[in-house]
Amino acid sequence: MPRTEPKKPTRQRDADRTRTAILDAARTLFSTRGFTNTGVREVAELAGVNSALVGRYFGSKEGLYRATLERIIDISPMLHGDRRRFGVDMVAIFCDTQDASGPLAMMILSAADPAAHAASIEFLQTKVMVPLAAWLGPPNAEERAARLNILWTGFLTSWKLLPLEPLSDARIASTRRWLEAATQAIVDEGTG
């Protein structure tokens, strides 16, 4: 007799590691397939855990979405650079950093679901727009924040979600410069 069958390779039990593995997998899938087209079983499989654990740790799929949002939304790094270089810094972060556009893609692709939609708006408002407007300062802080939001939502959507020929990676240089200037103009509006 060789030995008793090895059963399971004695997988370590670690709740924290499991939680973060699920959250990592959820971020990846939500930001590429959106809320509705991402299945709980898919997330669990990518995370390498049992699918029932998603329900255990996050209550429901919507709970997982909210937890994923809360984890990845953080614009504070962008608000600590040189104010006069905000345009070029933003372009560099979003164009050159891998998956910096993930959170926005996740929200856009999930906007078709009412629950995910509500969660997205709530977090976008409190974690992005309010700090951004405060950083911009008068005059018309909120409206300028809204314009930045328009510009970048449009750019990232056109680039990543509905990519068209003129925005292909090879031809994006000219658009980058335009975007830098337009972004900087909104920031500088207060210091005219």
Add this chain to the structure above:
Amino acid sequence: MPRTEPKKPTRQRDADRTRTAILDAARTLFSTRGFTNTGVREVAELAGVNSALVGRYFGSKEGLYRATLERIIDISPMLHGDRRRFGVDMVAIFCDTQDASGPLAMMILSAADPAAHAASIEFLQTKVMVPLAAWLGPPNAEERAARLNILWTGFLTSWKLLPLEPLSDARIASTRRWLEAATQAIVDEGTG
């Protein structure tokens, strides 16, 4: 005995009317719930027809999506006005016309589905970007078309899909003026 049961109220048979009823319902639902979150049975119910007719007339749900796209994408009316008033005209059309933003909302909300995504890009490229670039003319026609696309995708997404406080209907006047100017600047770039 009162009479034999009245069965059905002798509903008129009209294939064309049925087709357009399905397409109207599909446009409404696709542009508010997206492709995945819209069921064939929902479309049929809103159209007042039997759900099997969707399959009969359009082959599949994806076929219905393509047919709906083909029916509502038409930017030619916007390219026949005064070139010097393009900015204000665009703003008027999209802000004041009921559901002018429907097609874009439909494409964004459906971008999470691979089949719908491919169909959207195909139509956007051939029916919008190519005619728009031709109308803009040199220099850099395609890149300027891409910038207009960024601007308007961002605006409509921020306004309708992820509506935030500074873009609420009551406070949109200032953003409208900014958008008019930014749009017109891109158009005028060739005639500097």
Add this chain to the structure above:
DNA sequence: GAGGCATGTACACGGTTGTTTACTTACGCC
């Protein structure tokens, strides 16, 4: 006016979804 085909209907099929339940197993504390 009768036949034939387009139109419309009812229903079932296989598959997938999110969620829950009952159960097993490993770890840490007394």
Add this chain to the structure above:
DNA sequence: GGCGTAAGTAAACAACCGTGTACATGCCTC
């Protein structure tokens, strides 16, 4: 060192999905 509890597992549930099929019926043509 045994035991309780947290961690993980397997399976099943009901509901819904897109699609296909088999059947009924109304309109047009000959």
